[in-house]
Amino acid sequence: MNKKSIVFVMIVVLSVLLQSCSMPSQQMNGWEVPAENMQGEMPIEPPPQEMMEDPDAMPPEEMPQEEMEPEEMDPNREMHIVDFLAQPPEIMAGDCTLLEWYVEGEAEINMNGINVGHADTYQDCPMETTHYVLIANSGQGEEIREIAVLVHNEGQPNPPAEPNTKPTEKPTEKPPANPPSNKVTATPTLMILQAMIVDLAVDNIYPSASGKIMVRIKNVGTEQVSNNISLNCKGLYTTQNDNQVWPPDQNKTITIKLNSGQYADYETGFARNPDMKTFQVSCKIAPPASDFITANNELNNVKVK
Secondary structure (H helix, E strand, O other), X not given: OOHHHHHHHHHHHXXXXXXXXXXXXXXXXXXXXXXXXXOOOOOOOOOOOOXXXXXXXXXXXXXXXXXXXXXXXOOOOOOEEEEEEEEOOEEEOOOOEEEEEEEEOOOEEEEOOEEEOOEEEEEEOOOOOEEEEEEXXXXXXXXXXXXXXXXXXXXXXXXXXXXXXXXXOOOOOOOOOOOOOOOOOOOHHHHHHHHOOOOEEEEEEEEOOOOEEEEEEEEOOOOOEEEEEEEEEEEEEEOOOOOEEOOOOEXXXXXXXXXXXXXXXXXXXXXXXXXXXXXXEEEEEEOOOOOOOOOOOEEEEEEOO
């Protein structure tokens, strides 16, 4: 062999040796696998790619919770006369009837000149047909309710029942969307009726600083009273030995000129007696004929000593 042939053979041998030492890598499923792993061994699979949250992904939208606003409650509930009745409404002379009433809301309650509670009862035994007037005053307005107790006298024809001229109060109409209201709206006719009430009352009997026994007369109606009325007062002394002594009755005519809510004090004609153990006084007035509420025209057995 010549020199060129020897060089060619050496190149071929060297090429074969290099090819056997570095076998090409095989690909499987897109991953490069060394040639030795292709001889019966399972290829090593890459670990699964973890699911990565997209930082730009929007979180699921949360449904906004509707906030319920608490219902506003008025601490000062509207004044309203719920009930005012007499049981029974008709009696025989000498029998008794029970008056019952219930008033809602903050108010000053007055029944025939007497301050009473919001829910109370009062027993009365009138000898003649009597009217009772319940007045609730909230400071911003008044509501008036009136009832009559018919008294029958045995052996005499029954007096005809007086018609009730008081108008029926109509509830204020509200739009359907608004909740119902317990507010009572007085009609103009009711305001006229209120302005026509004449009512005098014997409000108090007390001793003055000088020892004279005084009687207080108050205008508890809604109309001014200017008139002469009769005042009759009776006294009862009790001695140190518990003996009872009746001094002469005191009768006089007095002049009344009072606006609604005003009062005046008058002398009864009696005075304290230091020699007596106790002293009780009763006073009664005869007001004008227009004063048809008679239950508050007298005050009996007031202990002034």
